[in-house]
Amino acid sequence: MRILEVEHLSAWYPSGRTRRQVLEDVSFTLDRGQVLGLVGESGCGKTTLARAILGLHRACAGVVRHAFPRPQMVFQDPYGSLNPAHTLLWTLEEPLRAIGTGRKERRDRAMELLDRVGLGPEYAGRYPQELSGGQRQRAAIAAAVIARPALVVADEPVSALDVTVQRQILDLLAELKRDDSLSYLFISHDLNVVYQICDRILVMDKGRIVEENDTDTLFAAPKHPFTKKLLEAAE
Ligand SMILES: Nc1ncnc2c1ncn2[C@@H]1O[C@H](COP(=O)(O)OP(=O)(O)OP(=O)(O)O)[C@@H](O)[C@H]1O
Ligand SMILES: [Mg+2]
Numbered sequence: 001m002r003i004l005e006v007e008h009l010s011a012w013y014p015s016g017r018t019r020r021q022v023l024e025d026v027s028f029t030l031d032r033g034q035v036l037g038l039v040g041e042s043g044c045g046k047t048t049l050a051r052a053i054l055g056l057h058r059a060c061a062g063v064v065r066h067a068f069p070r071p072q073m074v075f076q077d078p079y080g081s082l083n084p085a086h087t088l089l090w091t092l093e094e095p096l097r098a099i100g101t102g103r104k105e106r107r108d109r110a111m112e113l114l115d116r117v118g119l120g121p122e123y124a125g126r127y128p129q130e131l132s133g134g135q136r137q138r139a140a141i142a143a144a145v146i147a148r149p150a151l152v153v154a155d156e157p158v159s160a161l162d163v164t165v166q167r168q169i170l171d172l173l174a175e176l177k178r179d180d181s182l183s184y185l186f187i188s189h190d191l192n193v194v195y196q197i198c199d200r201i202l203v204m205d206k207g208r209i210v211e212e213n214d215t216d217t218l219f220a221a222p223k224h225p226f227t228k229k230l231l232e233a234a235e
Helices: 046-053 088-098 103-116 133-145 163-180 191-197 215-220 225-234
Strands: 002-015 018-031 035-039 060-066 072-074 151-155 183-187 200-205 208-214
Touching: 002 046, 002 183, 018 046, 018 060, 018 183, 018 208, 035 046, 035 191, 046 060, 046 151, 046 183, 072 133, 088 103, 088 133, 103 133, 133 151, 133 163, 163 183, 163 191, 183 191, 191 215, 191 225, 200 215, 200 225, 208 215, 208 225
Parallel strands: 035 183, 035 200, 072 151, 151 183
Antiparallel strands: 002 018, 002 060, 200 208
């Protein structure tokens, strides 16, 4: 089942009196349960693509179709998605409050998610600033999946974490996916991380998709010169 279709997507930022194009004719699809990687150099347009998919970038042209409940996003810096004014329990209940879930069910589901991301009930009353970076990312992931979206867009979700914690967060993402047949669009500049978690990979260069293939084929036999360059740089 298709959970995301992107067709001929272009995007711009204002630049003086004109505008500068940062995405150019991007098309791809994503099926339920798949993990799609998006790799490319800094500034090539990965975050802009993520924002455009979530409807957060206005200046675009093209078509984005997604399944409901709407896709959720996990950011590199989980401070961006966790409100410092509220406890984790409040933050986890919020997406459910928004869709009208009753009080008892909200509470139960929030406690269940805290448990599943490895935080446990004692974290319910904590504020984001009272957590470590890895714990904050666990909480942000819990908040992203609590309303059972079909798609989570994860933009460099482990880049700010040290290697041991990276491993734990990648394991957590893989585990949540197994249980819920979630899909991820997983954005990273780190090819080693992408290799571990993705089924397919999109390679972006200057706002265009230059190559798309399943992970093993892409790593074994890259076709586009830019993909070869990225792989060489990662070795
Ligand atoms: N708010 C903005 N206003 C103007 N230009 C922007 C804005 N945000 C990003 N850009 C430009 O758009 C281009 C794409 O940026 P984007 O953040 O999508 O890149 P990225 O691939 O996510 O990079 P990184 O790997 O560093 O996160 C860059 O040239 C960037 O400078
Ligand atoms: Mg980015």
